[in-house]
Amino acid sequence: MRPTALGGYDDWPDFVRDASPLTGDELTTRVAELLGVPEPPSAPAVRIVDDWQSDDVHGSLLEWNTPFGPPTRAWLLRPREGSGAALLGLHCHAGVKSIGAERLVETPEPTAGAVRLRSSFYQDRAVANALARAGFVVLCHDTFAWGSRRFGFDPLPWRLRDVMATYEAAWLAADHSPADDEWYDVAAGHHENTIAKAAGLLGTSFAGMVAYDDLVALSVLRGLDGVGPDRIGVFGFSGGGARSATLTALDPGIKASAIVCMMTTFDALLPAYFDAHTWMFTSPGLARHLDFPSLTAGRARHHQLVLYAEDDELFPPQGMLTADRELTEHFHYGPGTYQSIFLPGPHRFDTEMQDLVKTFFESSLMGSVRT
Template identity: 45%
Template sequence: MTPDGPLAGYADLPAHLAGAPVVSFPDADRRRLAEILGVRAATATEVRVEREWTADGVRGRELSWSLGFGPRTRAFLLTPVEHNGVLPGLLALHCHGGIRSTGAEQLVETACAPHPSAAHLRAAYYAGRAVASDLARAGFAVLAHDAFSWGSRAFDLSAPSPKLAAQIDALEAFWREHGGMPSDEERFDAVSSLHEDHLAKALGVLGTTLAGMVAGDDLAAFELLASLPEVDDDRLGIAGLSGGGGRAALLGALDRRVAASVVACMMATSSSLVPGYLDAHSWLLHSPGLAAWRDWPAVAAMTDGRMLVQYGERDPLFPPAGMRAADAALATALGDRYTGRWFDDGHEWTAPMQDDAIGWLRGALG
C-alpha cells in the first residue's frame, strides 16, 4: 500500500481537518449547510506576488498563498490599468470540466502562452475568451484562484494506490487498443477523473466533502479579495460556469457579503437529476446529504444578494423540465433579486452569455 493513498500531496490534510472545526454561522440554515458539506475555515497567509504584467488595458499579478495544508494556491489578480479609486470586486470561479491539470488560468490572459489544458477549456467552453480578463477591462478587480484539487492545488498521482493503479492500467490498455496515447496533461486529467471517486471516499471518512473543501478554498479567496486596498468590500460579486457556477451558488449561500452572483449552466432541481443525470455530474455537485436536506435551487436561494442564472436550452447535462422548475422556484424565492435568462445554447459560456453576465454585473455592483 502507498503511505498516503488517495491523499498523496496532502499528507497534512487529516491533521488539518482534525484541528479545524466546521465553520460556524449565526443563522441555522448556513450553519446546517456548512455541516453537511464539512466546510472548514482556512485563511490565505504568506501571500506573495510572483510576477506582474500589463497588456490590453489590464494590469495582471500572479499571486500565491498558503492555506496551512497542501500545496500553495496559485491565483491571478486583474484590474484595469486606469481607474479612479476603489473597484467592485469579483471572484471568478473556474469550471470542473473534467480537467484538473489547470485551474484559474482558463479564465485569464497572463501575457504568456497558456497551459495546453487552459487553452483547450477556453476554446471548448468559453468561446475562446478569457472571462476574467474581460471582466477586468469592464471595470472590476477580479481574483481567480486554483480550487482545492485543481492546478496548483492538485494531488500527486505519480504513485497511485493499488486500486487506482489497476484502473489506470485498464485505461492505458484502452488507449493502446484504440491506437494512441494521450499527452502528459491529458493523461493526468484522465487519471484525476478516476481519482475523484477515491478522494471523495477519503474526504467522507475525514468528515468533509469535495464541495466542502472547495468551498473552504473559495471562502479564503473571497476574504482575501475583500481585504484588498483596491476593492470596495461593499460591492463584491462572484461568477462561474458549470462547476464554477455551482461554486458560486454555494459561496453565495455561505457568505452574506456576496452582493451579486452569476451561475451559468449549473441549475436544475435536485430531483430532476436523480437517477438519470447522476453520472453527468461530479462529487462537486452531488454532496451526500445535501439534496435530502434542501433542493439545489433552494440552496442557491440562500444568498442575501442578487443572482443571475443563465440556462442553456440545449444543455445536455440538465433536463429542460428540471431547469424550468428551478427557474420558477428561484423567481418565487428571490423575487426581484433574481434574474433568469435563457439561451439557445448547450453546456458552454458563449460570447453573448458572457456579455450578458458582464452587463448584469455592472448594473448589480455599480
Template identity: 40%
Template structure:
C-alpha cells in the same frame, strides 16, 4: 501539440472526456429512480426541515450547510498574499499571488485590473469549472503575462481548445477586468496548484486506467480504426477522475467533503480579495460556469460579503439531476446530505435579496430541461416571497453546456449594474 516530455501527439481539439455515458438496460428502476424510495426520502427531508419549510433562520441554515459539507475552519489573514510576478498586457494589469490554506500546496491566483487603474473597483471572484480538466484552474479563465498560458503539463493549444469548446474562445476573467473590475481567479482544491499529484494516487487506479486505455485501443483495432493516441496529460485526467470517489471517501472519514474543501478554498480567496488594495468592500461578486456555478451558489449562500452572483449552466432541481444525469456530475456538486438542507435552487435563493443571474443552457447535456424550468419556477417564487422579485434574473439560451460570448456579455452588463 505536445504536453510535457515524451508526450505523444493528439489533435488539440480532442479533449479526452473523463467520463463516458453508459446505457444500462434493466427491468428494475435504479435506486435513485425508484418512486417509493423517492417518496420516502422526500418525507424524511420534509420532516428534517429543508430551506423554505419555515424552520430555522439563515444563520441556522448556514450552520446545517457547514455541518453537511464538513466545512473546516480557515486561517485568518495575518499578512497580505505573496506577490510573485506582475505584468501589463492587452489592457490588463496582472499580479500572481500565492497564499497558504493551512494544508497541502499553496494556492496560486491571479488578480487582474484595468491597465493603469489605481482607484477602488468592484471586486469579483471568477470561479473556474470542473470540466474533467484539473491540471489547470485559473488558466481556464484568464490570460497570464504571456497571453494564453501554458504549464509543464498543458500546452497553449490544449488550453485554447478547451476555451474554444466551453468559453467561446475567450479569457472571461481578463475580459471582465478590462471592463472596470478587480478580478481574482484562483486554483481551488483539486485543480492546478491545489491538485493531487498522480504519484499520490493508489496503484490500483493507475492499473485501472491503463486497462481502460488498453481496452479502447483493442476496440479501435477490432473496428479497423487507428488506435487513439492519449497524451500523458490526458491519462492523468482519467486517473484523477478514477480517484475522485476514493478521495471523497477519505475526506468523509476526516469529517469533511470535496465540496467542503473547495468552498473553504473559495472563502479564503474571498478573504484575500476583500483585503486587497483597491477593491470596494461593498461591491464584491462571484460567478462561474458549470462547477464554477456550483461554487458560486455555495459561496453566496455562506457569506454576506458576496453582493451579486452569476450561475452559468449549473441550475436544476436535484430530482431533475436524478433523471439520468447524476453520473455526469462530480462529488463537488452532488455532496452527500446536501439535499437534506435544501433543493439546489432553494440553496441558490437562501438570500432572496441577493442579485442573482442564472443563465440556463437549454441544450445542456448535463441537465434535463424540465429540471431547469422547475428550478427557475422555484427561484422566481422564492424571490417573490422574499420581497425582491426583481433581484433574480433567469435567462434561457439555445446552447449546449457552454458559456457563449453573448452570454458572457450579458453577465458583464448585469454585474456592472448589480455592483454599481
C-alpha cells in the same frame, strides 16, 4: 506497504480533525454543517510570482499557503481605472484538473490545456480579462484538487494503478501517446471518487473542501487595496456555478452572483442525470435539507443572475424550469433580485453569455439596483 492515495495531501486528515467548523448566521452554519466546511484562518500572506500588462489590464500571478496540501496559485487582474467593484471567478470542472483557474485568464504564455478549454466552452475568450477591461478587479484561483492544488500520483495509488493500466493498454493498442495533462486528467477523474471517500471518512465532503478553498480566496480578494467590501460578486460556469451558489450561501457579504449553465432541482437529476455530475454538486444528504434553488437563493438579499442553456445536455429541461420558478418565488419579496435568461444551445459559456454576465455585474455592483 501501499502508496498513499492522498499524494501531496497527507496532512489533510490531521487538518480536518483539528479544525473548527465554520459558523456564522443561521444559513452559513447550516450549509457548513451539511457540507463539513472547516473554519478558514485569517487571510493568508500573498506572494507575487509574476506581473504583466496587457490590454489596459495589469495581471499578477499570486501564490499563498493553505494549512494543508500544496500552495494555491491565483491570477489577479486589475483594470487601469477601477470602481472598487471586484469579482471572484470560480473555474468550471470540465473533467480537467491538470489546470484550474488559468482557463479563465489570458496569461502571457497560456498552456495548451487552457487554450483548449476556452475553445471548447468559452468561445475562445478569457472571461476574466473581459471583465477586468470593463472595470472590475478579478481574482481567479485554483481550488482544492485542481491545478496548483492537484493531488499527486507518483506513485499511483493502489486502485488507480489498476485503472490506469487498463487505459494505458488501450492507448498502446490504438498507437496513442497521451500528453502528460491528458494522462493526468483521466487519472484525476477516477481519483475524485477516492477524494470524496476520504472526505466522508473525515466528516467533510468534496464540496466542503472546495468551498473552504473558495472562502480563503474570497478573504484574499476582500483584503486587496481598492476593493470595496460591499461591492463583491462571484461568478461561475458549470461546476463553477455550483461553487458560486455554495459560496454565496456561506458568505452573506457577497452582493451579486452569476451562475451559468448550472441550475436544476435535485429531484430532476434522478434517475438519469446525476451520473454526469461531480461530487461538488452531489454531496451526500444535501438534498434532504436544501434543494439547489433554495441553496442558491439563500437569504435572498443578494442579486442573482442565472443563465440557462435550453439544450443543455447535463440538465433536464423540467428541472431547469422548476428551478427557475422556485428561484422567482424565493426572491419575490426581496430585498435581493433574481434574473433568469434562457438561451438556445448546449452547455457552454460563450461570448453572448459573458456579455450578459458583464452587464449584470455592471448593474448590480457599479450601478443602481433595487435594494
